Amino acid sequence: MQAPVMVLNMNTKRETGRKAQMGNIAAAKAVADIIRTTLGPRSMLKMILDPMGGIVMTNDGNAILREVDVSHPAAKNMIELSRTQDEEVGDGTTSVIILAGELLTVGEPFLTRGMHPRNIVGAYIKALDETIVTLDKLCVPLNLEDRSQVLMLVKSCLGTKFVSRFGDQVANMAIDAVKTVTVVHPNGKREIDIKRYARI
Secondary structure (H helix, E strand, C coil): CCCCCCCCCCCCCCCCCHHHHHHHHHHHHHHHHHHHHCCCCCCCEEEEEECCCEEECCCCHHHHHHCCCCCCCCHHHHHHHHHHHHHHCCCCHHHHHHHHHHHHHHHHHHHHHHCHHHHHHHHHHHHHHHHHHHHHHHHCCCCCCCCCHHHHHHHHHHHCCCHHHHHHHHHHHHHHHHHHEECCCCCCCEEECCCCCCCC
């Protein structure tokens, strides 16, 4: 039986072993560095030129990464991670990319010392368990009927957004909008009232 013939691009490179691992970490760190400055209260807007020639200014990590064209598999995974975070949670796209980049940066010295990736992943899992225990100690119950508590939570989410300059006004509008379209069933379940309001 004849071996299959593969036609590849002249620029295609095949990397294996330690070199491939270091290349993946470098690519992931490069993606994280793109959006690092868009996080926090002193975040900066990025000016993006889209394929149609239009200019977009944003500090939303997911919007920036949607416009980035990458070919490296690890960089593509980082962008996919941002998309998944946006679809599943709706927030924290920038944070999750920066956190993933930092986790890979921390693991890099252990790889250079020859430690097996399985041991490094095991250490990450132990760190995750410790983090969950710590978060359980720090968390506080949220009473959705207490407007001041909900307002404080919404304002903390809007802290890095462009609308943060309008403070209480936008936070109050957001709470009123959610309460308007949310229906509470007798069993305590909450859902969007799609009979009277469109789900976007």
